[in-house]
Amino acid sequence: MEKKIVLFIALILVLFLFGCTEQKQNETGKKELTIYTYDSMISEYGLMPKIIPKFEEQCNCKVNLISKGDSGQVLTTLVLEKENPKADVVIGIDNSLIHNAIENNVLEKFTPKNIDKIKKGIEFNEKGFLTPFDFGFIAFVFDSQKVEIELNNFNSLLDSSLRKKIVIENPRTSSPGLALLLWTIKVYGDPGYKDYWKKLKPNILVVTDGWDEAAGLFKAGEAPIYLSYATSPPYYAEFEEINYFLAAEFEEGHYIQIEGIGIVKGTKNRELAEQFIEFMLTEEAQKEIPFTQFMFPVNEKVELPKAFDYALIPSKNLEVDPKLVEEKQEEWISEWEKIMSS
Numbered sequence: 001m002e003k004k005i006v007l008f009i010a011l012i013l014v015l016f017l018f019g020c021t022e023q024k025q026n027e028t029g030k031k032e033l034t035i036y037t038y039d040s041m042i043s044e045y046g047l048m049p050k051i052i053p054k055f056e057e058q059c060n061c062k063v064n065l066i067s068k069g070d071s072g073q074v075l076t077t078l079v080l081e082k083e084n085p086k087a088d089v090v091i092g093i094d095n096s097l098i099h100n101a102i103e104n105n106v107l108e109k110f111t112p113k114n115i116d117k118i119k120k121g122i123e124f125n126e127k128g129f130l131t132p133f134d135f136g137f138i139a140f141v142f143d144s145q146k147v148e149i150e151l152n153n154f155n156s157l158l159d160s161s162l163r164k165k166i167v168i169e170n171p172r173t174s175s176p177g178l179a180l181l182l183w184t185i186k187v188y189g190d191p192g193y194k195d196y197w198k199k200l201k202p203n204i205l206v207v208t209d210g211w212d213e214a215a216g217l218f219k220a221g222e223a224p225i226y227l228s229y230a231t232s233p234p235y236y237a238e239f240e241e242i243n244y245f246l247a248a249e250f251e252e253g254h255y256i257q258i259e260g261i262g263i264v265k266g267t268k269n270r271e272l273a274e275q276f277i278e279f280m281l282t283e284e285a286q287k288e289i290p291f292t293q294f295m296f297p298v299n300e301k302v303e304l305p306k307a308f309d310y311a312l313i314p315s316k317n318l319e320v321d322p323k324l325v326e327e328k329q330e331e332w333i334s335e336w337e338k339i340m341s342s
Contacts, residue, residue, distance in 0.1 A: 033272045034064045036078065036264070037091040038071050040212075047292040051285045059275055070210065071097060071175050071259075078106040078264060085266040088273045091133070095258045096178055098124055099322035108263040108270070112278045119300040122258060125322055130260030133280045134295040137230040137254040137314050138179045139247040140166075146224040151248035154187060154196065157225075162203045167217050167226040171333050173209045175257070178329075180227055181336055182320045183255035190332070197339045207340065230254060230312035231294045238291065238307035246310070253316030259295070 035048075042048045042065045052063050068074040071092040078090060082105065093101050101107050109128040122132050142151055149159050157166065169177030184193045205223045208214045218226040228247070236242040261280055263273045279285055286299035290308060297304075304311075 031059075031061045031269060031272055032064060033059075033061055033089065033269055033276060034066065034087045035089045035091060035276075036066050036068055036074050036087040038074055039067045039069060041065075041091060041293075042067050045292065047288055050288040050292055051279075054284060055276060055279050058279065059272060061272060063276075070173070072173075072178075075101055075104075075106070079104045082106050082265065085264050087264045088267040088269045089261065089276055090264055091259075091261045093130060093260055093262065094175060095124055095256070095260075095319060095322060096175070096182060096325055097322075098126055098130055098260065099326040101262075102126055102129055103326060106265050108265045108267070110263050110274060110277065112274070112281060114278050114281050117281050117300065118298045122298050124258060124260060125319075130262040131277050131281070132258050132298045133261050133286075134289050134293050134297060135256060135258045136295040137256055137312065137317070138176055138183055139228060139230040139232075139249075139254055139312055139314075140225055141218070141228040141232045141245055141247050143218075143224040144244045144246050151225075151250075153251045154184070156248075157203060158199050159203075162225065164203065164205045165223050165225055166200075166204050167206055167208060167214045167223045168204060169211055169214050169227055170207050170209055171336060174211060176211055176227055176229070177207075178333075179255045179257055181332060182325065183318060185332060186255065186318045186320050187252045190328070193332075194335060194339060197336060201340060204340075229257075229294065230314065231290075231296065231308070233310035233312070234290070234305070234307040235294050237310045238305070243310065247312040249312055249314060253318045254312075254314040256317040256319055257295075259293075 040046050048065050052065065056063055068077045071094060074090060074092055075097055078087065107129040111128060112131055115131065118132055122135050124130055124132065140151060149156060149161055168180060171178040171181040184196055188196050211228065214226045215228065217223055230247045233245055233247055236245040261277050263270065267273055281299060283299055283302055286297040286302045289295060289297040290305050
């Protein structure tokens, strides 16, 4: 008898708690959109905290932001979850990773109604799977008060005065690191890039896992040159009041990075995902990109802040075919690792 009473009470409690949960969900009545992206995007000073509240107000919905490390790790997560996708939108897959994403069938095609807002020429080679939301160029940023030679091409980085004075990122763990490797392959070809890296190696102080560590070493004065973006100097000018940290323009041209936003294949919130992508192209969202992403906005009507006078806009853009990157990336990185460890 006592056991029956205990079981009855337990059942009542379960039903009560379930009812409370259901009531709470019904009270909010909001759809939820889950977005996968990389760490800096959702940091205190990142883009998402600036724009998500505005979108939530517009759509009367709740956005769940989930960071998965860097852009490569974001894509890896999508591939691992593709049989049971947990995200609706992915932000941060770039032009070096897009073919990988398409081959793994983790994206759904979508063309925003307001795609005409994007600057001409800023597009992915494989169209329809990702929508560009910002872009920039890989560059070497240097302290012009400490570097005495002119940095105007790849050969200038080989100068003996720069021995152990350059910090770069690892192409296996960092998107700018991978972009640098591809940049040298575009300029010197394969296998020519190997000879260049052998010559550059003595001038490299350290190879970091990510951009944050490299930027920290540069700012601390550990090295006068580091691999970054052509849009990094505006940060130092605006927030550090330093106008002598500059981006070197190379005669060979600069590797372009286009970041995209896409719909995760299998989403159950397709309509809301489409709304968010279209919101990302509006001036309201795009005007936040310069001082959060420190990249160029794709919306051609957005006026750049004054500090972006210090940004480098290369006269020549370079890119390696994403299909070739997908085919050869592991081989190229492995060869690079052999050179750097020898």
